[in-house]
Amino acid sequence: MLYVQVVLPLAQPMYSFSVDEELGVMVGDAVVVQFGPSRYYTGIVWSITSERPDFPRIKPILKRLYSTPLLTPEAQRLWEWMAEYYMCTLGEVMRQALPSMAKPSAQSLGELDERSIEAPTETFIALTAELRSEEALAAYTERHSRRAPRRTATMDHIAALAIERGSSDGFVPRRLIDATSEQLADLRKRGLILSEPRPTERSHSTTDFLLPTLSAPQQHALHAIREAHTNNKVALLHGVTGSGKTEIYIHLIADTLAAGNDVLMLVPEIVITSQLIERLERIFEGRTTTYHSHLTALRRGQTFLRLSLSGGGELIVGVRSSLFLPLHPGALVIVDEEHDPSYKQSDMQPRYNARDVAVMMGKTHAAHVVLGSATPALESYTNALSGKYVYIELNERWGDGVLPEVIVSDTIRAVKRGERKTHFNFDLLNHLRRSLEAGEQAILFQNRRGYAPYLQCRTCGYSPRCPHCNVTLTEHRTTRRMECHYCGYNIERPTMCPNCETQDIATMGFGTEKVEEEISRLFPDARVDRLDGDTSTSERAFKQIVQRFESGQTDILVGTQIVTKGFDFGGVTTVGILNADNLLSTPDFRASERAFQLMMQVAGRAGRRNDRGRVVVQTSQPKHPIIQYVASGDYRAMAHSELTEREAFGYPPYSHLIRILLRHEEYELLRYASHALAEAMRRKFGARVMGPVSAAREMLRGEHRSEIILKIESGASMTRARKLLREAIATVSNDQRYKSIKINIDVDAT
Numbered sequence: 001m002l003y004v005q006v007v008l009p010l011a012q013p014m015y016s017f018s019v020d021e022e023l024g025v026m027v028g029d030a031v032v033v034q035f036g037p038s039r040y041y042t043g044i045v046w047s048i049t050s051e052r053p054d055f056p057r058i059k060p061i062l063k064r065l066y067s068t069p070l071l072t073p074e075a076q077r078l079w080e081w082m083a084e085y086y087m088c089t090l091g092e093v094m095r096q097a098l099p100s101m102a103k104p105s106a107q108s109l110g111e112l113d114e115r116s117i118e119a120p121t122e123t124f125i126a127l128t129a130e131l132r133s134e135e136a137l138a139a140y141t142e143r144h145s146r147r148a149p150r151r152t153a154t155m156d157h158i159a160a161l162a163i164e165r166g167s168s169d170g171f172v173p174r175r176l177i178d179a180t181s182e183q184l185a186d187l188r189k190r191g192l193i194l195s196e197p198r199p200t201e202r203s204h205s206t207t208d209f210l211l212p213t214l215s216a217p218q219q220h221a222l223h224a225i226r227e228a229h230t231n232n233k234v235a236l237l238h239g240v241t242g243s244g245k246t247e248i249y250i251h252l253i254a255d256t257l258a259a260g261n262d263v264l265m266l267v268p269e270i271v272i273t274s275q276l277i278e279r280l281e282r283i284f285e286g287r288t289t290t291y292h293s294h295l296t297a298l299r300r301g302q303t304f305l306r307l308s309l310s311g312g313g314e315l316i317v318g319v320r321s322s323l324f325l326p327l328h329p330g331a332l333v334i335v336d337e338e339h340d341p342s343y344k345q346s347d348m349q350p351r352y353n354a355r356d357v358a359v360m361m362g363k364t365h366a367a368h369v370v371l372g373s374a375t376p377a378l379e380s381y382t383n384a385l386s387g388k389y390v391y392i393e394l395n396e397r398w399g400d401g402v403l404p405e406v407i408v409s410d411t412i413r414a415v416k417r418g419e420r421k422t423h424f425n426f427d428l429l430n431h432l433r434r435s436l437e438a439g440e441q442a443i444l445f446q447n448r449r450g451y452a453p454y455l456q457c458r459t460c461g462y463s464p465r466c467p468h469c470n471v472t473l474t475e476h477r478t479t480r481r482m483e484c485h486y487c488g489y490n491i492e493r494p495t496m497c498p499n500c501e502t503q504d505i506a507t508m509g510f511g512t513e514k515v516e517e518e519i520s521r522l523f524p525d526a527r528v529d530r531l532d533g534d535t536s537t538s539e540r541a542f543k544q545i546v547q548r549f550e551s552g553q554t555d556i557l558v559g560t561q562i563v564t565k566g567f568d569f570g571g572v573t574t575v576g577i578l579n580a581d582n583l584l585s586t587p588d589f590r591a592s593e594r595a596f597q598l599m600m601q602v603a604g605r606a607g608r609r610n611d612r613g614r615v616v617v618q619t620s621q622p623k624h625p626i627i628q629y630v631a632s633g634d635y636r637a638m639a640h641s642e643l644t645e646r647e648a649f650g651y652p653p654y655s656h657l658i659r660i661l662l663r664h665e666e667y668e669l670l671r672y673a674s675h676a677l678a679e680a681m682r683r684k685f686g687a688r689v690m691g692p693v694s695a696a697r698e699m700l701r702g703e704h705r706s707e708i709i710l711k712i713e714s715g716a717s718m719t720r721a722r723k724l725l726r727e728a729i730a731t732v733s734n735d736q737r738y739k740s741i742k743i744n745i746d747v748d749a750t
Contacts, residue, residue, distance in 0.1 A: 001018055001020065001050075002018070002019050002021055002048055002049070002050055003016055003019070003048070003049050003050070003053055003058065004045045004046075004049075004061065005045075005046045006033060006061075007043055007091055008035060008041050008091050008094070009042070009091055009094045009103055009105070010035075010092075010095070011088070011089050011091055012091050013091075014046055014090065014091075016053040016055065016058055017059055017060060017061050018059070018060045018061070019048075019060065023061065024064070025045055025064055026048075026069050027046065027047060027048060027069065027073075028070060028071040028075075028076065029065075029066070029069050030042050030043070030065040030066055030071075030102070030103065031043055031044075031045055031062075031065065032061070032062045032063045032065060032112060034059055039106075040062070040106050040109055041103075041105045042103040042105060044094060046076070046090070062109065065116065066119075066308075068309060069308075070098070070102065070308055071326075072328075074329060074365045074366075075326065077364040078360065078364045079094070082350050083350070085718075085747060086352055086745075087658075087725070087726070088349035088350045088745070089349075092348075093350055096349075096350065097321075097324035098304065098324070099297065099300035099301045099303075100300075101115065101298055101300070101301030101302075102300075102304045102305060104116050117298065117301050117302060117305070119305035119306045119308075119309055120199070120306060121198060121199055122175065122197070122198065122200045123173075124171040124172060124197070125171065125172060125177060125184065125193055126167075126170035126171040126193065127155060127159060127162075127170055127192065127193055127194075128191060128192060128193065128194055131192065132162075134159075137156070141156065150183065151187065154183055155192060157177060157179070158170075158172060158193065171194075171196070174195070199305075199310070200306060209258075210283060211250060211283070212251075214244070214247055214251065215244065215398060217243075217394055218247060218248055221237060221392045221394055222248050222251055222252070224392045225237065225248070225392060226252075228390035229368040231390075233390045234369045234370075234383075234389045235369070235389065235390050235392060236371045236380050236381070236383070236390065236391050236392065237371065237372040237373075237394070238374070238381075238392065239374060239393070240374050240394060240397065240403060240633070241374045241397075241600070241601065241605075242604060243394035243396060243397055244394070244397075245372045245394065247398065249372070250283060252332060252334070252370065253265070253280075253315055253332065254283075254284075256331070256332040257284065257313055257314075260311070260312050261330045261331055262312050262313065262314050262315075262316065262328050263314070263316065264316045264325070264334070265280075265317045265336065266320065266322060266323070266354055267317065267318070267336050268319070268337050268342040269319065269342055270290065270294065270317075273317070275546075275550075276317070277290060277317055280315065280317060288315045288316075288317060289303060289307070289314055289315065289316045289317070290316075290318060291303055291316055291317075291319075291322045291325060292318050292319050292322075293319070294539050304326070307326045307327075310326075312331075320345060320352075320354035323354055323357050323361065327361070327367070328365075329365055330366055330368075331361075331368070332368045332370070333361055333362070333367050334370045334372065335358050335369070335370070335371045336372050336373075337372070337601075338371040338372060338376065338377060339373045339375055339376055339377040339380070341594070344750050346746070346750070349744070349745075351744075351747065353748060355380070356748070358371075374600060374601065374604060375596065375597040375601065377593075378639060378642060378646070378653060379653040381639050382653040402612050403633060404606040404614055404615045405612060405615070406603060406615045406617060406631040407431075407614060407616045407617070408617050408619065408627055408631050409425040409428060409616050409617065409618050410425075410619070410620070410622045411618050411620045414427070421522065423518065423578060423579075424522070424578075425618050427616055428576045428578075428618060431574045431576075431616055432519075432523065432574055433523075434574070435573050436525075436555055438573070441552070441556070441569065441574075442574040442575065442576065443557050443558075443569075443572055443574075443605050443606075444515055444556060444576045444578060445559065445560075445564065445576065445578065446510070446511065446512050446515050446558070446559075446579060447561055447582060447583060447598070448509070448510070448579075448582070449513070449532040449560050450475060450483070450511035450512070450534070451476055451478075451511055451513040452474070452511060453472065453510075454473065454475070454509065455473075455482070455494070455505050455507060455508065457499065457500060457502065457504060459504050460497060460499050462497050462498070462499040464494060466484035466487065468484070468487050468699070468700070468701050469484055469487050469697065469699055469701065470697075471484060471485075471697065473491065474511065475507060476513065477513055477514070478513065486697065486701070487701045510579075512559060513530065513534070515558045515578065516528055516529075516530045519558065523556070526555040526556050527556070528554070528557075528558065529548060529549060529554040529556070529557050529558070530545075530557075531545050531546070531560075531563055532558075532562060533562075550569060552571060561598060561601075563602065563605065572606050572613065573606060573613045574606065574615075574616070575605055575606040576615075576616045576618070577599055577602060577615065577616070578618055579619075580595070580599060580617050580621075580627060581620055581621060583598060583599065589646065589651045590750065592625075592638075593638070593642055596629055596635075599626075600630060600633070602615075603630065617630060629641075654713070654714050655712060655713045655714055656712045656714070656718060656747070656748060657711055657748065657749045658709070658712065658721075658725065658747050658748075658749065659707055659708075659710075659749035660677065660707065660708045660729070660743060661705060661746065662705070663703045663704070663741070663743075664741050666704075669738070669740075670705075670706055670741065672737070672738075673732060673738040673741045674692035674706040674708065677692070677708060677732045678691055678708050680731045680732060681708065681710065681725070681728045683728075684725075685710060685724065685725075688712060689708060689709075690708070690710075690711065691706075691707055691709055692707065692708045694707075709749070710725065722747075
């Protein structure tokens, strides 16, 4: 009898189970266990011992799910690092890492069996063992070639395919064999071939990829990245928008696939990368797999199982959850737009940053890592300056493209001079008119969806708010509803103030819906479309909007920050940033960095071909340093200015921030618990503790929220800090008064 430690997809420690040696269970296997009186879970075997744990009763493992381990030793090391670094359990890592159908759970074994899946299979065929030697096959062919030429030709074909593919046991996929089903059935009946189902293979038939030609700067960058990887260093590729980073990625991908290794390419959001994926599929035909939440649960589960059984040599394009897919050692990991906030998981444990986990994969999986961005995160830039990463820069656009002209348009001055219509300065309107007359396209960026951010009664100041989240409701003119963008609560738009019963209710601010309406009125002949969370409710709707703009059926595209990411529209010559002040006014130490990144990204959509584009930035703060850095396109000046300020105040990258969020329905109980935890933390960390304060969104989905920030300076031991923090939290969690308080930990909070 053996005993195993099993990780379950719960916020729980590992549990011990017994197992018969005949079951052949190995570390990394997925197994079914009973947990509690009537619940069956899929768990992962973490360790095996012959020494019986000191428990009076140990439940047995009920079954082994798959023929090979689901988790590799490399993945185990990565999970262990994530659980330690992000202060969660291995079960919480498992809950996020494995797709739901690869880890079925149920209230009975029969129900669990119904939910279980297998990797997709296909038929493989081989000559019988007696005919696999060259001499035996030649002798058979010599005897039968005249009487049965087609039969012997098929057998020769199977043998040749096995040699060509390097098949150790002679089996090759049925789809590659040029023979009818009847011919193969005859061979099987005569005992000349064997067939069996095996996991579906992707086509790896060629490594002769049609690669793009690189310019001299791109060749230099590619050489520098290869050299960095030779020295086991992370490469940070800092290339201005349109500089051809993708072409460099393609060459690196080709190198890796040709060597039989995997490639994982992370993108911030899968729906915005349709152009990229189509291009990669054309070049690496049969090698490309996409992985994201828009796939069905069955497809995600089967993809995970197939990759766990594959021999490597696949290109996977996906969002942050793709990090958990089975990769073989020696893989290439590319994090495109590495600065993007979408890489941070913030909803549930582990609250990880995919960029940082990708860097760790360089160690756990012996992988090569490339981080790419036109506006790198300051943490990555600092690592490059210190020599931890190799820094590679591309300052020029690829081909004949030139960087756009940035025009800063003073909103206050425009109002005073009467040079403004509704929400548009004449500077922007004139450039829009110029583009439309020339048959060119334009993008207008406003980082708020809906018609108006809120309504307000001009008599008493009342604004409709969400009763569950304590935020103002956003007006949506198309549905005539007021909506909460956090919990989905909505009401009909009021025509009368419920507070003072007047009808003097006005819209305040403007969102993309209002921009679309007003720009259509100002340019009635222009074809205007909108791309935001309201119009792109499905992948199909999103693609239709993008395809209309890409094909020239749309003249002006209005959108939120979705329009800033990854698109390559050749016809765009004018980009308008309608409210830069809104980006700069966020109460966050990262606000300036993120405002610069967002404005530079949207500016990069203009003039990506021969014509120089124009970017009009509307702001009431034209002299603001960030606006000036955007105007000059000076990333280095922005970075050094921000880093100087952060160093003075001890913010990242000169410290680690750990955010402790407390939640409860009762405000008073939450307040007492928050102060108790803050005091327990101060006894261990002193002045490094800030708070408690109400969270930025102080109420969400009916729960009050409070937060405490712990600032640990760079160079201090994070291992010890996490240990002390766990002790402080335990003093509150173990107090009966605060048992119902929910506590979430966010390491490297953003």
